[in-house]
């Protein structure tokens with residue numbers, strides 16, 4: 001086993017929505033530049049857990065976290081952590097593509113504008129780099145000033161990935177990023193995830209077992225708020241240790 005500092009870690013993590021105990025004593029360590037898939041039946045806590053890593057649950061009334069979530073060994077729930085700084089390091093892509101009603105260009109550079117960056121060359125270079133990395137550049141390079149809303153769903157999702165990449169995060173959280181897309185767009189997103197792991201640490205929530213098998217290095221199986229099993233994806237899919245994992249991956253419940 002490598003002794004490398006994990007990129008992301010949860011230690012004795014419990015989370016509650018009011019009285020409801022949504023995540024139960026979770027311990028996990030994820031290495032950098034790997035893809036980890038979170039799988040499990042609806043309501044098992046995958047999205048809640050994913051959102052902890054960039055503090056997306058902070059504003060939910062009654063939500064409470066105990067234990068530690070670490071990025072590069074630092075607890076991101078410490079009082080002195082600035083959430084805006086954290087989110088520059090930990091980007092997020094949602095289930096439904098959510099481009100802003102702006103041009104393609106302005107969507108990509110949105111995060112830089114927020115940071116007050118006005119230099120045209122910097123904005124243009126970042127837009128091109130991010131769109132190339134999101135495998136969208138060739139399709140949109142002549143239409144950067146057109147509305148993002150005119151793109152197809154699959155293109156919109158790659159635009160949202162480009163928008164996340166533009167602020168140079170080291171981690172990208174993806175919550176069912178392809179579930180609203182057709183098979184061809186889904187395949188493009190999966191190829192893209194495969195490329196992106198050269199430079200980023202990726203965590204993806206998916207309901208699609210084949211997708212988890214195709215894109216991820218590691219898989220975490222959640223059941224009723226517990227992390228039941230975490231292992232290399234190949235091992236998990238060929239020889240799961242827990243009966244609940246076995247039942248889930250063979251489609252006995254879901």
Ligand SMILES: Nc1ncnc2c1ncn2[C@@H]1O[C@H](COP(=O)(O)OP(=O)(O)OP(=O)(O)O)[C@@H](O)[C@H]1O
Nearest residue numbers: 017020022040041042043044045046047048049060
């Ligand atoms: N804002 C909220 N307030 C109260 N309970 C919530 C809230 N969000 C989620 N929950 C509950 O927490 C549990 C875990 O939800 P979560 O969305 O994390 O599950 P999930 O595994 O991602 O499910 P799905 O696959 O259906 O998206 C569920 O029982 C859900 O009803």
